[in-house]
Amino acid sequence: MGAEAEPEPDAEVKSVIRPTDEAALQLARRLIGEARYGALSVLEPETDHPFASRVLVGTDTDGVPVILASTLATHTKALLADPRCALLLGEPGRGDPLAWPRITVLCDAERIEHDSESDSRTRSRFLRRHPKAKLYASFRDFAFFRLVPKSASLNGGFGRAYIISGDELLSISSTDTG
Amino acid sequence: MGAEAEPEPDAEVKSVIRPTDEAALQLARRLIGEARYGALSVLEPETDHPFASRVLVGTDTDGVPVILASTLATHTKALLADPRCALLLGEPGRGDPLAWPRITVLCDAERIEHDSESDSRTRSRFLRRHPKAKLYASFRDFAFFRLVPKSASLNGGFGRAYIISGDELLSISSTDTG
Numbered sequence: 001m002g003a004e005a006e007p008e009p010d011a012e013v014k015s016v017i018r019p020t021d022e023a024a025l026q027l028a029r030r031l032i033g034e035a036r037y038g039a040l041s042v043l044e045p046e047t048d049h050p051f052a053s054r055v056l057v058g059t060d061t062d063g064v065p066v067i068l069a070s071t072l073a074t075h076t077k078a079l080l081a082d083p084r085c086a087l088l089l090g091e092p093g094r095g096d097p098l099a100w101p102r103i104t105v106l107c108d109a110e111r112i113e114h115d116s117e118s119d120s121r122t123r124s125r126f127l128r129r130h131p132k133a134k135l136y137a138s139f140r141d142f143a144f145f146r147l148v149p150k151s152a153s154l155n156g157g158f159g160r161a162y163i164i165s166g167d168e169l170l171s172i173s174s175t176d177t178g
Numbered sequence: 179m180g181a182e183a184e185p186e187p188d189a190e191v192k193s194v195i196r197p198t199d200e201a202a203l204q205l206a207r208r209l210i211g212e213a214r215y216g217a218l219s220v221l222e223p224e225t226d227h228p229f230a231s232r233v234l235v236g237t238d239t240d241g242v243p244v245i246l247a248s249t250l251a252t253h254t255k256a257l258l259a260d261p262r263c264a265l266l267l268g269e270p271g272r273g274d275p276l277a278w279p280r281i282t283v284l285c286d287a288e289r290i291e292h293d294s295e296s297d298s299r300t301r302s303r304f305l306r307r308h309p310k311a312k313l314y315a316s317f318r319d320f321a322f323f324r325l326v327p328k329s330a331s332l333n334g335g336f337g338r339a340y341i342i343s344g345d346e347l348l349s350i351s352s353t354d355t356g
Binding site: 036037039040041042043044048049050051052053054056074084085086087088091092096097098102104106130132153155 | 214215217218219220221222226227228229230231232234252262263264265266269270274275276280282284308310331333
C-alpha cells in the first residue's frame with residue numbers, strides 16, 4: 001500500500017483533491033468492507049462538543065456501515081439526539097501512520113427497531129463478523145444503527161485525497177458480503 | 179454493582195462509571211504518553227457536522243497532547259473556527275477491539291505561533307517522536323496545536339469506564355518524556 005511510494009515531499013503533503021477514479025473507489029470499498037472497527041465522531045448531547053469513541057463496525061446488505069450500540073454509551077445518546085456522525089475507518093500498519101489509507105464517512109445514523117426485518121438481517125451479518133458480540137447483542141438496551149453515508153473523504157496516504165459521494169460509496173459497497 | 183466483583187456479562191458491558199483509582203490514572207497516562215497517532219474529532223466548519231481524521235500525536239512538556247496540522251486539512255480549518263475537539267487514543271491489538279483500553283480526551287485546541295518558544299519546544303519533541311514529519315514540519319502552512327484537555331473518558335475494556343478531569347490528566351502526564 002502507499003507506504004512504499006516516494007513522492008516529492010512538497011507535493012506529497014498538500015491535500016489537493018484528486019479526481020475520483022476506479023482505484024479510489026475500490027480503495028474506499030475495501031476500507032469500508034473490511035473494517036472491523038473504527039472511530040465514531042458524534043456531538044455530545046447538550047454541549048454539542050465533538051466526541052469520539054471506538055466502535056465495532058459491520059455493514060448492511062446495501063453496503064451501509066452498521067454499529068451495535070448500548071443506550072448507556074455516550075455515542076448512543078448523542079446519535080439519538082443528533083444523528084449526524086462521522087466514521088473513520090482504515091487502520092495503519094507498521095511505519096508512518098499517515099502513509100496508510102483511511103476514509104472518513106459522514107453519515108446520518110438510523111436506529112434499527114428491535115425485532116424488525118432490518119434488525120434480524122443486520123444482526124446476523126454483524127454477529128458473523130463479530131462473534132463475541134453475541135455476549136451482549138441480545139440485551140434490550142443494545143440496538144443496531146445504520147450509519148447512512150452522505151459523503152466521504154478518502155485519504156490514500158499523504159496528499160492522495162478524494163471526495164466521494166454517498167451514492168458512489170453505496171453503489172460500490174453493495175458487493176460486500178458481511 | 180460492586181466494582182471489584184467479577185461481573186456478570188450483563189453487568190460487565192453496562193458502562194457504569196467507576197471511581198478513579200491509581201491504576202486508572204496510570205492507564206490514562208500510558209495511553210496519552212505512548213500514543214503515536216489517534217482519531218481527532220472536530221466540527222466541520224459552517225455545517226458543525228462531526229468530522230474525524232487520523233493525526234500523529236505528541237505531547238508538550240506538561241503532558242498536553244500536540245498535533246502538527248496543515249492549514250489545508252479539514253481538521254485544521256475546523257479547529258481554527260471552533261477549537262473544541264476530542265482525541266481518541268489507544269489502539270487495539272489482536273482479538274476483540276473493544277477489549278483493549280482507549281481514552282477520549284475532550285480538548286480545546288491552541289495554535290502555536292511559528293518561531294515562538296512553544297513552537298521550538300513542541301517541534302523538537304514532536305520530531306523526536308515522529309522523525310519522518312521533518313519532511314513537512316517546516317512548511318509555513320503547517321503549525322503545531324496544543325490540545326488542552328478539559329476532561330477525559332477512559333475505557334479500560336468492556337464496562338471499565340472512568341471519567342477523569344483535565345487537571346488529573348495533566349498532573350499525571352507531566353512525567354512523559356517525548
